[in-house]
Amino acid sequence: MNPQHFHDYMNRCTQPVCAYLYDLAHLRRRAKMLRDYLPKQCKLFYAIKANSDAPILKALLDHTDGFEVASLGEIRHARAVSDSVPIIFGGPGKSDIELEGALDLRTMLIHIESEHQLRRLDWIARHRGQSADILLRVNPAHVPQQATLRMGGQATQFGIEEARIPALLELIRTLPGIRLKGLHIHAISNNLNAHTHLALVEHYFNLVKTWQNRYELRFDWLNVGGGIGVNYADPEESFDWKEFCAGLSLLIAAYQPDFQIIFECGRFISADCGYYLSEVIDVKAAYGKYFAILRGGSHHFRLPVSWQHNHPFMVMARDSWRYPFARPAVHNAPVTICGELCTPKDTLARDVYMERLRAGDCVVFLLAGAYGWHISHHDFLSHPYPERVFLNN
Numbered sequence: 001m002n003p004q005h006f007h008d009y010m011n012r013c014t015q016p017v018c019a020y021l022y023d024l025a026h027l028r029r030r031a032k033m034l035r036d037y038l039p040k041q042c043k044l045f046y047a048i049k050a051n052s053d054a055p056i057l058k059a060l061l062d063h064t065d066g067f068e069v070a071s072l073g074e075i076r077h078a079r080a081v082s083d084s085v086p087i088i089f090g091g092p093g094k095s096d097i098e099l100e101g102a103l104d105l106r107t108m109l110i111h112i113e114s115e116h117q118l119r120r121l122d123w124i125a126r127h128r129g130q131s132a133d134i135l136l137r138v139n140p141a142h143v144p145q146q147a148t149l150r151m152g153g154q155a156t157q158f159g160i161e162e163a164r165i166p167a168l169l170e171l172i173r174t175l176p177g178i179r180l181k182g183l184h185i186h187a188i189s190n191n192l193n194a195h196t197h198l199a200l201v202e203h204y205f206n207l208v209k210t211w212q213n214r215y216e217l218r219f220d221w222l223n224v225g226g227g228i229g230v231n232y233a234d235p236e237e238s239f240d241w242k243e244f245c246a247g248l249s250l251l252i253a254a255y256q257p258d259f260q261i262i263f264e265c266g267r268f269i270s271a272d273c274g275y276y277l278s279e280v281i282d283v284k285a286a287y288g289k290y291f292a293i294l295r296g297g298s299h300h301f302r303l304p305v306s307w308q309h310n311h312p313f314m315v316m317a318r319d320s321w322r323y324p325f326a327r328p329a330v331h332n333a334p335v336t337i338c339g340e341l342c343t344p345k346d347t348l349a350r351d352v353y354m355e356r357l358r359a360g361d362c363v364v365f366l367l368a369g370a371y372g373w374h375i376s377h378h379d380f381l382s383h384p385y386p387e388r389v390f391l392n393n
C-alpha cells in the first residue's frame with residue numbers, strides 16, 4: 001500500500017490512531033496472480049477463517065474458485081455474499097445443526113473428520129432424502145515436513161488416521177446418504193519452502209493413487225489443504241509460488257491424476273492485504289530496557305502473541321506534538337513494543353533496534369490481513385475497537 005494512505009488516515013484521526021486498513025485492490029490482484037500461476041487442473045479456494053469480513057469475501061469472489069469454511073457461521077458469511085459461490089466445509093466438531101445447515105445452504109463438499117461424523121451425515125442426509133458429497137479427511141501417518149503448526153503426521157484431533165481409511169472406504173459403500181468424491185489432507189501450516197511443499201503434494205498423490213488402485217475408486221477431487229506460509233521474520237523472502245506451480249505442473253504431468261486438485265489457502269491469500277496501525281501513547285525506560293506502549297495491542301492483533309514472534313512493522317513518524325512538555329522518545333536502542341492491556345503477555349515485538357520512536361508516532365504492523373482481528377479477544381479490558389477501513393483503489 002502506498003504510505004500516503006497511512007498518512008491520510010492518520011491525519012484524519014482526532015483520537016489516538018488505532019485501525020486496521022485493508023487494501024482490497026491489492027487483495028484482488030494477488031488472488032488473481034496466485035490463480036493464474038496454478039496448473040489448469042487445480043482450484044484455488046480461500047479459507048475464510050483467516051479473515052471472513054464481507055468486503056474481503058466480495059473482493060475474492062471473482063478471483064478464487066470458492067470458499068473453505070469451518071462452521072455454519074462461516075457458511076452463512078459465504079452465502080451472505082453469494083448464492084452460488086462453491087463452499088467446502090471442514091472442521092472436527094460439526095454438530096447435527098451444522099450438517100443440516102450445510103445441506104440447506106448447498107455446500108459443495110463436506111470434509112468428514114471421523115467415522116461418527118460420517119455416520120451422522122449419512123443418517124441426516126437419508127432422512128432428508130438426499131445424499132451428501134464428501135471428502136474424507138486423512139491424517140497421514142507420515143508428513144515429510146516440519147511446520148509452525150501440525151495437524152497431521154502425528155496424533156491430533158483432525159481427520160482420520162491413515163490406517164483407518166481402508167475400513168472407512170469399505171463402510172462408505174454401505175451408506176446410501178454418502179457420495180465419496182475424494183480425499184482431503186491439510187497437515188501443516190505456514191510452510192515457507194516451495195520444494196518441501198511440492199514433496200508434500202507428491203506424497204499425497206502417492207497415497208491417493210495407492211487407495212484408488214487397491215479399492216478401484218474414481219475420485220473427482222484431492223484437496224491438498226492450505227498451509228502455504230507467510231514469512232513474518234523476513235517479509236521480503238516469501239514462499240516461491242511461481243516455482244511451486246512450475247513444479248506442480250511437472251508433477252501432474254508425471255502422475256496424470258484423474259482428479260482435480262483443490263488448494264484451500266487462508267494466510268497466503270489475505271495476510272498481505274492488511275495493516276494494523278497503532279499510535280504510540282508512551283515511551284519509557286525501565287531497568288535498562290525501553291518500552292513503547294500502543295493504543296491497541298493483542299486484543300486487536302493476537303497473532304504475534306499467539307505465535308510468539310516479533311511481528312514486522314514500520315514506523316510512521318508524526319512531527320506534531322500537542323503538549324507543552326517534553327515528548328517521550330527513544331533513539332538508537334532496542335525497544336519492546338507493548339499493547340495497552342494489563343498483562344505482560346501483551347507484547348507484539350521484543351527488543352527491536354530503532355533509530356527513533358516517539359510518543360505520537362504510529363506503528364504499522366504488516367501482514368495483518370489474515371488471523372489478525374479475527375483471532376483476537378476484542379473485549380478483554382473493554383477498550384474501544386479499532387476502526388476497520390476497507391480501501392478500494
Ligand SMILES: *Cc1c(COP(=O)(O)O)cnc(C)c1O
Pocket residue numbers: 047049050068070090091186188189190225226227228264265266267268
Ligand atoms: C485453517 C485451515 C486452512 C487454511 O490454512 P492457512 O494456513 O491459512 O492456509 C485450510 N484448511 C483447513 C482444513 C484449515 O483448518
